[in-house]
Amino acid sequence: MTRTAILGVGHHVPSKVVTNDDLAKLFDTSDEWIQQRTGIKERRFIEKDNTGPSDLAVPAVKMACERAGIDVAEIDAIIFATLSPDFNFPGSGCFLGDKLGLPGVPALDVRNQCSGFLYGLQVADAWIRAGMYRRVALVGGEVHSTGLDFSDAGRDVAVLFGDGAACAILGPTEDTSRCVLDTEIHADGSGAKLLWTEAPASAYIPRITHEMIDDRRVWPAMNGKQVFRWATAKMPEVALSVLERNGVGIDDLALLVPHQANRRINELVAQKLKLPPDKVMHNIMHYGNTTAASIPLALSEAIEQGRAKAGDLLLFAAFGSGFTWGASLVRL
Ligand code: ACO
8 A cells, every 4th residue: 555755855945044133123022021921032034135935945955855865856746834934825845846957846835834744644655545646745935034024912922933945755665564554634713813814915906005005904913812722622633533533642743843823832742642741742932934945944954863763753733823633643
């Protein structure tokens, strides 16, 4: 029976480090507030104009291919998860395919925010198991820094996000002991407007007005307390559902690699799962929330640091705008 293996993982972040103190020069905040509420110490921002998520993804894909032991030219499908596509259309996957020199290779953009990597993983897993593709580049990439409100009015959101990209190369395996075991994903649009960017919007005539800009409806808006409450309920719920369905106990897990939205959220999730703190991967302190890139970025670093090794049982879990959430069980 053909299953899906993670063949290699890579990542890339821009070199510009932006500390909490740097942000405190732009608006009313402090290193103490940000660290205490979120665990974030610094994040990366793009330095040059005309650097989109697809540009950050190019070195991430190349690193993932190298680690997978394949040529970039072998990629036969791209899935690009992002909430900050390079342009309104076409999708970032098309730009990435061109930059990698992959004419004709299909490119699917996934717009499921922080859960985008898990949505993409379920699609890629189905494609590979159906025998449709053999080398899928599943990418998460974001450039948030050009879309944040760096004023006092936007400080609750602006401190959270960073730029970055990561990629997992997925391919078929007959080894059913080392593969993607299961992925469960969900959405509930009743929470859509609790974390969103409203304008420009094709639903409005016209899509964009000066008033919308003046009223700050062009920046991301979030009800942080509601997102926190939902995330700490839904992430453990979906994680337990996947574990139970696969007959896996918490003790069997080598590492939880959660979406990095807030260190406190992930500590609470671990507590609810009764998972010891040393079995949870955190890298939010260095990168902030990189949305669709955060799980593969954390996975790439976990592998580099020897915290996730071949044969380890890993659990991914995410919650984000949509609302969307999910969990995935993988034997590396
Ligand atoms: N610096 C200093 N003070 C701030 C800042 C800031 N950056 N932002 C807000 N505050 C103030 C508020 O104005 C408020 O002041 P007040 O008490 O005088 O009114 C006070 O700090 C407390 O604000 P709260 O919103 O109550 O703070 P909370 O403890 O809820 O923490 C936070 C805010 C960190 C955003 C938290 O709610 C959170 O992490 N929520 C989840 C966010 C999340 O996970 N998003 C991920 C999804 S991202 C995606 O899918 C795209």
